[in-house]
Amino acid sequence: MGSRDANDLDAGGGVSLADLTTLRLGGRARGLVRATDVDELIAALDRLDRAGEPVLIVGGGSNLVVSDEGFPGTVVQMAQDGIRVGEVDPARDTVVVVAGAGVDWDRLVADTVSRDLGGLECLSGIPGATGATPVQNVGAYGVEIADVLDEVQVLDRATGAVEWVSPAALQLGYRTSALKHRSDRVVTAVAFALTHDGLSAPIRYRELAGVLRVEPGARVPVGEAREAVLRLRRGKGMVLDADDHDTWSAGSFFTNPVVGEHDLPHILERIVARVGDVPIPRYPAQDGVKLSAGWLIERAGFGRGHPSADAPARLSTKHTLALTNRGAARTEDLLALAREVRDGVAAAFGVVLEPEPVLVGCRL
Incomplete structure (x- = not known):
């Protein structure tokens, strides 16, 4: 089953959660189990539950902020691998691709693109495991x-x-689902319905359309879309690179705030009072208007690389929406920076930013 007792892991006792997260932060857990299939997962969880052992389920660790104190229990790492590609369904004119929860997400995207299947290419370069994608309703x-x-x-x-x-x-919903913030229901595999004509989903994002030199709504070869997305993400420090501390992050730390129509005029008034009558990025949302968290952070006075070059935790030098570990940070350093940014945006504009990652043993 891949289960290891804490005493077998290393001289420090337990397993380092910093080694299991893209932020490379967090204390230790008592033990680690890697579940490579559903039967192993069920057996491991049953054994741990019967023993009264707290369980932390981890995939790629790209959306976790773990406290410096660690986790007082056992980590169960999702390692269900394998990708299965179906035949064309004539009724829907799609191909269903099934991936285990432990499949590296970008590996899955690259695999579908290599088969000229469309739908996932705009989600290229996102770190983490496939099982987490419906939990967060990942988007880009x-x-x-x-x-x-x-x-x-x-x-x-x-x-x-x-x-x-x-x-x-x-x-x-926007970066959420009925599975988020609960551990009683665990994703073990995900199926996607993809197109098979070699073309991307319609290009809706204006920045991406500009890079591809097409009008919004156009479709392009899936490989071209993937390469353009990867170029954009690398330029923002959003593709993992062990040598680039701008990528030692949990991706976008704050979700874009959705403001109700009733509150919007007052917030826009505060924005104009601070930054002048400039174009304000905003997009339709189900419950109001979505504002750009990154734009608000910068206009509240938090520039790239804030607070300083020697700070252990900083905003990325490429993208203000990513909070990064510069190599020697503690989780509390990162949380202090997150609080400073959140409170600064709230003071400037009356908008409270919400964290996107799951916080384990800590809070803002």
């Missing part, structure tokens, strides 16, 4: 998982039942 460059999701295989820890559920049952 005008595409969300909700746009391509076919079904999700879920383990109910209370009953041990494993079943496929439809996207409608997941209450997918």
Whole structure:
């Protein structure tokens, strides 16, 4: 099963959670189990639950902020691998691709692009495991998982039942779902319905359209879309690189705030009073208007690289929405920076930014 007792791991006792997260932060857990298939996962969780052992389920660790004190229990790492590509479904004119929860996300995207399947290419370069994508309803460059999701295989820890559920049952929203912030239902595999004509999803994101030199709404070869997205993400420090501390992050730390129509005029008034009558990025949202968190952070006075070149935790030098570990940070350093940015934006504009990562043993 790949289970190891804490005493077998290293001289420090337990497993370092910093080694399991893209922020490279966090204390230690008592032990680690790697579940390579669903049967192993069920057996491991049953054994740990019967022992009364707290469990932290981890995939790629790209969306976790773990406290310096660590986690008082065992980490179960999702390692269910394998990608299965179906035949063309003539009724829907799509191809269903099924991936285990532990499959590296960008590996899956690259695989589908190599097969000329379209739908995932705009999500290229996002770190993490496939199982986390429906939980967060991951999105980038005008595409969300909700746009391509076919079904999700879920383990109910209370009953041990494993079943496929439809996207409608997941209450997918902006960077959220009915699976977020709960551990009683665990994603074990994900199925995506993709196009098979070699073309991308319609290019909706204006910045990406500009790089591709097409009008918004156009479709381009999937390989071209993937390469353009990777270039954009690398330029923002959003593609993992062990030698680049700008990528030692959890990606975008804050979600873009959605402001209700009732509150919007007052907030816009405060923005104009501070920065002048300039174009304000805003986009339609289900419950109001979505503002750009990165834009607000910069206009509140937090520039790239804030607070200083020698700070252990800094805003990325490439993108103000990423909070980064410069190599010697502690989790508390990162959280102090997050609080400073959150409180500064709230004081300047009356908008409270919410963290996107899952916080384990800590809070803002």
